[in-house]
Amino acid sequence: MSRVRYAMAIDTHTCVGCTACVMACKTENNVVEGFNRVWVTQDLQGIFPDLSLTIQSERCNHCEDAPCVSVCPTGATHVGPGGIVLVDEDKCTGCKACIAACPYGARFIDPRTGTADKCTFCAHRSEHDVYTTACQDVCPTRSIHFGDMNDPDSDIARVLATRESYTLLPEAGTSPRLFYLK
Amino acid sequence: MKRREFIRISSYGVGGAALMGGLTTNWFHLYGGGIPDPGTDGTRVVPTFCEMCFWKCGVLAHVKDGRVTKLQGNPRDPLSGGHLCPRGAAGTGLLYDPDRLKKPLIRVEKRGSQEFQEASWDSALNVVAENFLKIKQEHGPEAVALFSHGYGGSWMNHLFKAWGSPNVAAPSYAQCRGPRDVAFDLTFGSTVSSPERTDIENSKCIVLIGSHLGENMHNTQVREFTAALRNGADLIVLDPRYSVAASKATHWLPVKPGSDMAVMLAWMNVLINEDMVDKQYLDAYAYGYDQLKEHVKPYTPEWAYPRTGIEPEMIRRTARMMGASRPATLVHPGRHTVWHGNDTQRERAIAILNALLGSWGRKGGLYIPASVSIPPYKYPAFEDKGLTPADKPSPSDYPLADEVLAQGVCDATIPGLLNVPQIRAWMVYGTNLPQSLPQPEQTYKAIQALDFLVTVDVLPTEITGWSDVVLPEATYLERCDEPFAPGFKQPYITVRQEVVPPMYESKPGWWIARELGLKLDLPNFFPWKDAMEYAEERIKPLGFDCATLQKEGVVLGERKPIYFEEGAVPQFWTESGKIELYSQKLAEAGFDPMPTWHANDVEDPPPGFYRLLYGRAPMHTFSRSTNNELLLETGPVNPIWVNAEVAKEWGLKDGEHIHLKNQDGVISTFTSPVKVTEGIRPDCVYTVHGFGHNSKKLHRAYGRGIDDAQLITKVKVDPIMGGTGMRVNFVTFLRPADVPVAAPAQASDAVDSSTVVDSAVAAGEVAR
Numbered sequence: 001m002s003r004v005r006y007a008m009a010i011d012t013h014t015c016v017g018c019t020a021c022v023m024a025c026k027t028e029n030n031v032v033e034g035f036n037r038v039w040v041t042q043d044l045q046g047i048f049p050d051l052s053l054t055i056q057s058e059r060c061n062h063c064e065d066a067p068c069v070s071v072c073p074t075g076a077t078h079v080g081p082g083g084i085v086l087v088d089e090d091k092c093t094g095c096k097a098c099i100a101a102c103p104y105g106a107r108f109i110d111p112r113t114g115t116a117d118k119c120t121f122c123a124h125r126s127e128h129d130v131y132t133t134a135c136q137d138v139c140p141t142r143s144i145h146f147g148d149m150n151d152p153d154s155d156i157a158r159v160l161a162t163r164e165s166y167t168l169l170p171e172a173g174t175s176p177r178l179f180y181l182k
Numbered sequence: 183m184k185r186r187e188f189i190r191i192s193s194y195g196v197g198g199a200a201l202m203g204g205l206t207t208n209w210f211h212l213y214g215g216g217i218p219d220p221g222t223d224g225t226r227v228v229p230t231f232c233e234m235c236f237w238k239c240g241v242l243a244h245v246k247d248g249r250v251t252k253l254q255g256n257p258r259d260p261l262s263g264g265h266l267c268p269r270g271a272a273g274t275g276l277l278y279d280p281d282r283l284k285k286p287l288i289r290v291e292k293r294g295s296q297e298f299q300e301a302s303w304d305s306a307l308n309v310v311a312e313n314f315l316k317i318k319q320e321h322g323p324e325a326v327a328l329f330s331h332g333y334g335g336s337w338m339n340h341l342f343k344a345w346g347s348p349n350v351a352a353p354s355y356a357q358c359r360g361p362r363d364v365a366f367d368l369t370f371g372s373t374v375s376s377p378e379r380t381d382i383e384n385s386k387c388i389v390l391i392g393s394h395l396g397e398n399m400h401n402t403q404v405r406e407f408t409a410a411l412r413n414g415a416d417l418i419v420l421d422p423r424y425s426v427a428a429s430k431a432t433h434w435l436p437v438k439p440g441s442d443m444a445v446m447l448a449w450m451n452v453l454i455n456e457d458m459v460d461k462q463y464l465d466a467y468a469y470g471y472d473q474l475k476e477h478v479k480p481y482t483p484e485w486a487y488p489r490t491g492i493e494p495e496m497i498r499r500t501a502r503m504m505g506a507s508r509p510a511t512l513v514h515p516g517r518h519t520v521w522h523g524n525d526t527q528r529e530r531a532i533a534i535l536n537a538l539l540g541s542w543g544r545k546g547g548l549y550i551p552a553s554v555s556i557p558p559y560k561y562p563a564f565e566d567k568g569l570t571p572a573d574k575p576s577p578s579d580y581p582l583a584d585e586v587l588a589q590g591v592c593d594a595t596i597p598g599l600l601n602v603p604q605i606r607a608w609m610v611y612g613t614n615l616p617q618s619l620p621q622p623e624q625t626y627k628a629i630q631a632l633d634f635l636v637t638v639d640v641l642p643t644e645i646t647g648w649s650d651v652v653l654p655e656a657t658y659l660e661r662c663d664e665p666f667a668p669g670f671k672q673p674y675i676t677v678r679q680e681v682v683p684p685m686y687e688s689k690p691g692w693w694i695a696r697e698l699g700l701k702l703d704l705p706n707f708f709p710w711k712d713a714m715e716y717a718e719e720r721i722k723p724l725g726f727d728c729a730t731l732q733k734e735g736v737v738l739g740e741r742k743p744i745y746f747e748e749g750a751v752p753q754f755w756t757e758s759g760k761i762e763l764y765s766q767k768l769a770e771a772g773f774d775p776m777p778t779w780h781a782n783d784v785e786d787p788p789p790g791f792y793r794l795l796y797g798r799a800p801m802h803t804f805s806r807s808t809n810n811e812l813l814l815e816t817g818p819v820n821p822i823w824v825n826a827e828v829a830k831e832w833g834l835k836d837g838e839h840i841h842l843k844n845q846d847g848v849i850s851t852f853t854s855p856v857k858v859t860e861g862i863r864p865d866c867v868y869t870v871h872g873f874g875h876n877s878k879k880l881h882r883a884y885g886r887g888i889d890d891a892q893l894i895t896k897v898k899v900d901p902i903m904g905g906t907g908m909r910v911n912f913v914t915f916l917r918p919a920d921v922p923v924a925a926p927a928q929a930s931d932a933v934d935s936s937t938v939v940d941s942a943v944a945a946g947e948v949a950r
Contacts, residue, residue, distance in 0.1 A: 014408040016396030016426050018800035019816035023271035026812060027252035030220040036815060044424070048825065048860040049436045053429035089218060124219045137254065140265040140401050141408035 007149040017055040021135035028134035060119035064175030068098035229735025233658035234269035275810035283654035284686035311701035331613035337695035344707035365529030371755030382406035387507035396426040399800040424861030440784030448486035458505025460540030470764025508539040510546025523898025523907030551669030554739035572602040580904035595628035642879035661690030662713035673739030791912035809883035820870035821857035
């Protein structure tokens with residue numbers, strides 16, 4: 001069996017941009033007021049009445065080649081088990097190099113701790129019977145798929161194999177593990 | 183329910199740590215460079231149901247150290263299916279809102295000015311009882327009216343039934359779903375009810391008439407909507423705005439506002455002409471097909487085109503799409519349906535389309551709901567004094583209204599406006615009338631005429647600032663309410679229970695109703711000790727175990743047939759006993775027996791003005807959620823959608839803050855940012871309802887965005903049932919620098935008067 005690699009795929013066909021994911025993340029992870037680990041964007045293209053709208057629930061891309069990891073001077077930002085990009089609070093000095101390096105704007109300094117904060121794929125829930133993220137659980141449109149993409153029997157591997165998907169800023173060369181299903 | 187899930191939920195009760203400690207195969211605890219556990223798993227998990235909107239989804243509330251840390255969907259609950267909308271997930275933002283009403287308040291005169299004084303519950307309720315009894319003695323019990331909204335309102339409704347006033351109204355009827363319910367009742371002999379009996383999930387073709395599911399976030403509806411999209415259902419959206427739903431549509435028809443009925447008449451024309459109707463179904467169940475066939479002959483797609491802006495070919499193509507999927511084609515009845523004053527007739531057109539497609543009672547259409555029937559509590563008989571509500575100028579007005587009109591009760595409070603006995607006192611429960619009723623000037627006039635006003639609420643909304651007594655209610659997470667057993671696909675019962683004790687001195691609605699009932703000398707109607715005892719008394723005869731219900735939040739009833747094809751009985755409680763395409767009842771009351779286009783029903787905006795359309799955002803419920811810290815993070819304000827060409831003409835920049843001014847010269851007190859967009863027709867603007875609070879005690883909501891209700895100074899009343907059509911107002915743009923200094927006069931009263939809910943702050947400095 002190949003190594004575990006956690007990934008997320010969000011279905012833009014069914015996502016309505018309600019932001020329940022933002023709320024669930026906020027309360028699950030006790031995220032500080034005024035900042036969010038998850039956010040939703042809407043992009044309207046075209047001229048009335050020939051229009052298209054793309055809605056994306058965005059967060060840390062847990063990149064395979066994560067610029068935040070390579071730029072971190074103290075090793076606080078690192079690749080944890082399952083490929084999840086994590087910040088070790090004890091080692092973080094709040095220098096903000098990772099914030100500057102992240103092409104996705106996924107990071108912020110938590111004013112309570114002075115350290116960098118971002119999505120962890122709810123790693124603290126990895127020991128639940130079934131490892132799900134809070135945003136995935138809450139989603140009323142069931143648009144969020146999460147799991148081990150290296151396990152061919154997983155839901156995430158199946159949707160990535162059967163559905164057309166894209167990643168954000170592929171030109172940044174980061175190999176995101178956050179996918180969007182068309 | 184499966185045992186496995188039961189263990190999982192209850193295991194939270196013994197603590198997440200125990201569960202985690204037992205599993206050593208995973209990496210989290212073994213991992214040295216660890217991420218901190220946010221620690222939001224509760225040491226107790228209490229099932230209850232939500233009241234962030236009125237859908238009543240089952241939630242699991244995590245409690246740790248006496249605080250609710252997070253809310254999750256209850257997977258056992260058929261409505262939520264374990265998922266929540268943003269509001270449901272953000273309920274702690276209401277519970278821990280620092281602006282909450284904390285103590286009972288009584289308005290007093292002090293040195294010539296009025297202010298609120300904090301009071302004990304006993305003295306506050308004594309003031310209420312004294313005033314009610316005095317008014318009863320002088321004018322009868324009917325001179326006291328109740329406005330209520332929300333599930334907790336059932337206790338106040340009971341109190342008023344015992345008290346003997348027929349003047350009990352909710353803005354959810356004549357300001358919302360009334361036309362729909364009357365129209366479907368006329369057609370099928372049953373209403374659509376709530377949760378709506380729409381089998382969206384199994385639909386192969388969904389038609390939305392102005393409904394913006396996805397932005398309108400009724401959980402089950404949205405869950406089913408996206409399930410249908412996943413299944414490849416066709417979606418047709420009629421909306422002047424490119425809503426989220428429109429962006430998912432197979433065909434978006436940017437219809438001219440107010441002309442929806444013309445499109446629907448043309449659809450009927452095509453369906454009938456091209457033999458795409460369910461003839462067998464209609465032969466068996468429907469009355470008036472031949473009349474309808476004749477009636478819609480002139481309504482061709484070519485006829486509809488200049489009236490609607492929708493090309494004939496598109497009307498034909500979408501009609502065929504609907505016909506091809508029948509009976510699994512659902513023309514959604516919508517919910518907020520008071521638009522142009524001809525709303526019952528527009529809703530009749532929706533009902534008739536569903537009938538032609540054979541979708542009522544069929545899979546993928548409108549199912550026959552089933553429910554667990556909870557026997558009523560055995561109270562002594564309510565005295566019938568033969569009193570009628572005072573909401574109508576005369577009994578012949580709005581002849582098919584089947585609930586009390588909230589705006590009528592308001593009008594009946596204004597001396598001499600209606601020829602009815604004047605209403606002297608109000609109790610207002612959970613509804614912020616200056617924003618939930620149109621024409622706020624009328625509301626303020628009525629308030630000034632009142633002898634007494636008591637408000638029961640959670641937050642210091644505008645209406646509390648006008649009250650003589652303010653009673654702070656506990657939030658839904660701090661109280662028990664009536665058990666809930668809706669008509670749905672899956673019959674079930676769910677309970678709302680106290681997750682944490684009420685904060686401050688707030689009290690649950692049942693307690694307030696009971697205490698007041700005792701003071702009003704109605705002890706026979708409050709024989710129970712508390713809401714839990716009341717609920718047990720009602721549920722026990724059904725053979726359900728109350729302890730299980732409390733522990734799991736939901737018990738399921740036996741599944742019953744919900745489609746005709748699986749044995750649900752086709753019964754139509756209309757006068758003919760059939761589906762009435764032609765309505766004799768409407769004809770007898772002097773209305774069109776079949777939906778008919780009247781060119782003058784909908785007025786065009788004057789030059790330089792745009793029709794004001796309003797709707798919902800997924801993170802907000804009316805004006806109740808715009809002070810919620812969590813929800814404001816994703817829905818901080820209500821932008822005004824302005825068509826890009828129009829914005830160019832006016833030189834409006836995206837994000838620029840502006841006021842709106844309506845046809846009667848009313849200028850919005852506050853501003854909203856302009857959203858310059860291709861996603862709306864040039865003849866209208868759109869914004870989200872519920873912003874623009876002018877109560878300074880709502881610290882986060884105050885001054886945030888424009889209040890659409892303030893600009894709805896005109897209504898067109900549906901002559902059939904009294905619904906107040908509110909999309910008949912036109913607005914133009916006004917930059918802050920161009921606002922006359924003295925203006926806006928209409929709003930300033932409200933601003934001053936509603937800033938007063940505070941024990942120490944002078945109340946109602948404006949003349950009352």
